[in-house]
Amino acid sequence: MMDTKSILSAVKDGSLSVEEAERMLRTQPYVDMGFAKVDTQRRIRQGASEVIYGASKTPEQSVSIARTLIDNGSECVMITRCPKDTYELAKQEGLDADFRDQARICIIGRMPEKKRESYVCVICAGTSDIPVAEEAAVTAEVLGCNVRRIYDAGVAGIHRLLSDADTIMGATAVVVAAGMEGALPSVVGGLVSVPVIAVPTSVGYGASFEGLTALLAMMNSCASTVSVVNIDNGFGAGYIASLIDRRGDSQ
Numbered sequence: 155m156m157d158t159k160s161i162l163s164a165v166k167d168g169s170l171s172v173e174e175a176e177r178m179l180r181t182q183p184y185v186d187m188g189f190a191k192v193d194t195q196r197r198i199r200q201g202a203s204e205v206i207y208g209a210s211k212t213p214e215q216s217v218s219i220a221r222t223l224i225d226n227g228s229e230c231v232m233i234t235r236c237p238k239d240t241y242e243l244a245k246q247e248g249l250d251a252d253f254r255d256q257a258r259i260c261i262i263g264r265m266p267e268k269k270r271e272s273y274v275c276v277i278c279a280g281t282s283d284i285p286v287a288e289e290a291a292v293t294a295e296v297l298g299c300n301v302r303r304i305y306d307a308g309v310a311g312i313h314r315l316l317s318d319a320d321t322i323m324g325a326t327a328v329v330v331a332a333g334m335e336g337a338l339p340s341v342v343g344g345l346v347s348v349p350v351i352a353v354p355t356s357v358g359y360g361a362s363f364e365g366l367t368a369l370l371a372m373m374n375s376c377a378s379t380v381s382v383v384n385i386d387n388g389f390g391a392g393y394i395a396s397l398i399d400r401r402g403d404s405q
Contacts, residue, residue: 356385
């Protein structure tokens with residue numbers, strides 16, 4: 155099956171008619187694998203390939219979807235929330251794969267070249283929040299961003315955060331992952347003039363209600379720069395941060 159770039163190249167060199175190319179593009183918006191309809195044109199529409207949510211999928215399903223995306227022109231495919239078995243199967247099948255344990259992300263294909271000098275800053279309140287922060291950081295890196303990490307810098311020791319104020323203020327977007335009472339995004343929001351994407355984590359004792367307390371605190375932030383994603387959604391935060399960072403490409 156020809157990907158979009160191959161179809162356009164074939165039209166250019168005369169080996170494919172315009173009419174045939176139009177038919178192929180109209181009838182190939184996705185590949186129906188039976189258990190999944192793989193969106194092979196998402197990279198054209200949104201600038202990034204479809205991301206595979208690995209939870210509740212078998213390794214065989216995830217790897218098959220990833221291979222389909224690679225075969226249709228995707229250079230780098232990300233499988234989130236996946237077990238290491240998925241990575242091991244990808245390696246067995248000869249795919250170029252890397253596994254980031256803390257982020258629980260399997261990367262298949264070539265990481266993009268970092269073309270921008272700008273960067274996204276990812277901050278987490280405590281060491282227990284690192285897995286969610288890493289999911290955000292690795293997501294942003296796979297999508298072409300430079301990332302600077304500031305970990306274990308919660309409000310219980312605010313001097314740890316303030317010592318990195320210059321780094322935080324220089325970012326194009328800031329992701330802040332925090333559990334417990336969820337206060338850190340508001341503090342960061344008061345320091346910067348760029349979007350702060352708050353990620354409540356399910357870290358904390360009983361009254362944290364598995365992240366609900368942090369979620370509500372972040373949604374009620376008095377800092378105007380703060381927006382909020384769902385509990386433990388590091389992927390969503392990293393993706394949004396990459397879109398903000400990428401805005402500079404069109405300036």
